[in-house]
Amino acid sequence: MTYFFKIQLVFITILLISCTNNDDNIPVFPDGSTESVNVWVQDSMKRYYYWADQMPAKPDYHLPVKDFFKSLLAPKDRFSFIVNTEDSSTYPRSIRNMYGFDYTIVQRADGTVVTVVKLVLQNSPAFNAGLKRGMVLTRINGKLITASNAEALASAIKDQTSVELTVGNWNNGAVENEKTITVYYGFSFEQPVLSKIFSKNGKKTGYLYIYDFPDGMTQVLNQKFAEFKSAGVQELILDLRYNYGGSVSSAAALCTLIPSGISSDSPFIIFKGNKNGGEVKRTFARQIKYDPKALDFADLRMNALGLSKVYVLTSNSTASAAEIVINNLKPYLQVIQIGDVTLGKDMAGFTIEDRRKPRKISWQIHPVVYKVANADGVGEYSNGISPQITVNEYGSLPLLPLGDPEETLISSALNGGSVKAGKEPGSSSVKILYQSDVPSAAVGKQSL
The missing domain is CATH 2.30.42.10 (PDZ domain)
Known part of the structure; x- marks a missing residue:
C-alpha cells in the first residue's frame, strides 16, 4: 500500500492523551477553537521537535492550524508536516x-x-x-x-x-x-520485494529491489535471504534507488541479514533528540523488536549471508530508512554505493496525535524528532550520501526493467562498479x- 507518509521515518507512535501547557504567558482559548488546537500543536512541538529551541517565542495563535505549524518550523526543516485526519486535502500529495x-x-x-x-x-x-x-x-x-x-x-x-x-x-x-x-x-x-540470482564469472550474486520499509516485512526478507543462502549467493546488490524509507525496525532487520560478525548486542543506531529526548542508542536486536510483527534477531541471523561487502544502488529518491541502511552498515562491512547522491534525510520522527476518547483534536503531527547516526557516531548527511561510483541511470535509453542484469545500475554492480x-x-x-x-x-x- 502506498501511503503519503512513507518518506516519514516512523518507528513508534506517541499515544498523546493530552498536553498540559505550563507557560502562563500563553492565553487560554475555548476548547475546540483553532487557537486551542494551535496551543496543543505548540506544546507538542516544544516537547519533541528536534529544533524546539528555534521555535518563535510568540507565534500567532490566530493563524489557520497548517499555517501556524509552518510558522514553528526551523528554516532547515524540509520534512516535518501536519495533517487533519478528517480532511484529505491537508495530506501531502505526489x-x-x-x-x-x-x-x-x-x-x-x-x-x-x-x-x-x-x-x-x-x-x-x-x-x-x-x-x-x-x-x-x-x-x-x-x-x-x-x-x-x-x-x-x-x-x-x-x-x-x-x-x-x-x-x-x-x-x-x-x-x-x-x-x-x-x-x-x-x-x-503494497509493493513486493523483487529478488533475482545472477550467475557471472563463477559467482552467484543476489539482487533485491526494495521499494520501501513497512513494518512487518521481516518474514519476507528472511525468506529471500534463505533462498539466497541455499543457492550459495556470494555477493549482494540492494536496489534502493526509489526507496523513500519507512520503518527503522525493518531497515535493521535487513541489515541483520547481511554482514558477518554481529551479535544481538552489536550497536545499530543512535537517535539524537532535543534537550527532552536526549540521546538513545539501540542494538540491532532491540531496534528490530520495535516492530511487533518482526522475527527476532536470532532467527534472522540463521539466514544471514555473512558478507564482507554489499553493493547499494541509489538515486535522489533514496531517503530515510534506506539511507540508514547505507550509513549503518558501514561500521560492519564495505558498502559500495552506485548511482547518485541520496536525498539527505538523516532524521527520524514519530506521529503525535490525540487518542482521547472521544478524540477532541483531529490533527496529526509528523515532526522531525531525532537526528540519526550509525554505531560509530557518524551521521550528518543532510546533503545526501554520495556514491563511490557515480552512474547516470539515464545514460542509455530506453530504461530496462528493474531486475534486468543489463540495466545500467545493475550491470555496473555486476561488473564490480565499472560502467558499460x-x-x-x-x-x-x-x-x-x-x-x-x-x-x-x-x-x-x-x-x-
Whole structure:
C-alpha cells in the first residue's frame, strides 16, 4: 500500500492523551477553537521537535492550524508536516501516491529533451492503465512536456483526479508507437520485494529491489535471504534507488541479514533528540523488536549471508530508512554505493496525535524528532550520501526493467562498479533536468 507518509521515518507512535501547557504567558482559548488546537500543536512541538529551541517565542495563535505549524518550523526543516485526519486535502500529495508512477526529464548530448517513465508501481492506477518503466511521455493532458513547464504540469496533476498521458517507446533516438492513455487517481497496493540470482564469472550474486520499509516485512526478507543462502549467493546488490524509507525496525532487520560478525548486542543506531529526548542508542536486536510483527534477531541471523561487502544502488529518491541502511552498515562491512547522491534525510520522527476518547483534536503531527547516526557516531548527511561510483541511470535509453542484469545500475554492480559504454552516442553526458518525485533544489545539486 502506498501511503503519503512513507518518506516519514516512523518507528513508534506517541499515544498523546493530552498536553498540559505550563507557560502562563500563553492565553487560554475555548476548547475546540483553532487557537486551542494551535496551543496543543505548540506544546507538542516544544516537547519533541528536534529544533524546539528555534521555535518563535510568540507565534500567532490566530493563524489557520497548517499555517501556524509552518510558522514553528526551523528554516532547515524540509520534512516535518501536519495533517487533519478528517480532511484529505491537508495530506501531502505526489504523483506517485496518487497515480502510482514517476518520471524524469533528461537532456541528451544533442540537446534533445526526453521525458522518461522511471517507476510504475505494481497494481497501481498507472500500472492498470498500461504504463511501463522505460516508456517516454510526450504530452500531459495534451500539453507538450518541456523543461520549462515540467514543474507546473506536475503540480497541476496533483490537483486533478485523472491525467491524460501521451506515451510511446524509445527506439534509436526517436519516439515510436505513440498512444494516449488515461490514468485515474486511486489506490496502489503494497509493493513486493523483487529478488533475482545472477550467475557471472563463477559467482552467484543476489539482487533485491526494495521499494520501501513497512513494518512487518521481516518474514519476507528472511525468506529471500534463505533462498539466497541455499543457492550459495556470494555477493549482494540492494536496489534502493526509489526507496523513500519507512520503518527503522525493518531497515535493521535487513541489515541483520547481511554482514558477518554481529551479535544481538552489536550497536545499530543512535537517535539524537532535543534537550527532552536526549540521546538513545539501540542494538540491532532491540531496534528490530520495535516492530511487533518482526522475527527476532536470532532467527534472522540463521539466514544471514555473512558478507564482507554489499553493493547499494541509489538515486535522489533514496531517503530515510534506506539511507540508514547505507550509513549503518558501514561500521560492519564495505558498502559500495552506485548511482547518485541520496536525498539527505538523516532524521527520524514519530506521529503525535490525540487518542482521547472521544478524540477532541483531529490533527496529526509528523515532526522531525531525532537526528540519526550509525554505531560509530557518524551521521550528518543532510546533503545526501554520495556514491563511490557515480552512474547516470539515464545514460542509455530506453530504461530496462528493474531486475534486468543489463540495466545500467545493475550491470555496473555486476561488473564490480565499472560502467558499460552507452548504447547511444554521447550517453555519458545525459543531464537530469527535472524529476517528478524530487525537489528541484535536489536535482540542481547533482553532478552527473
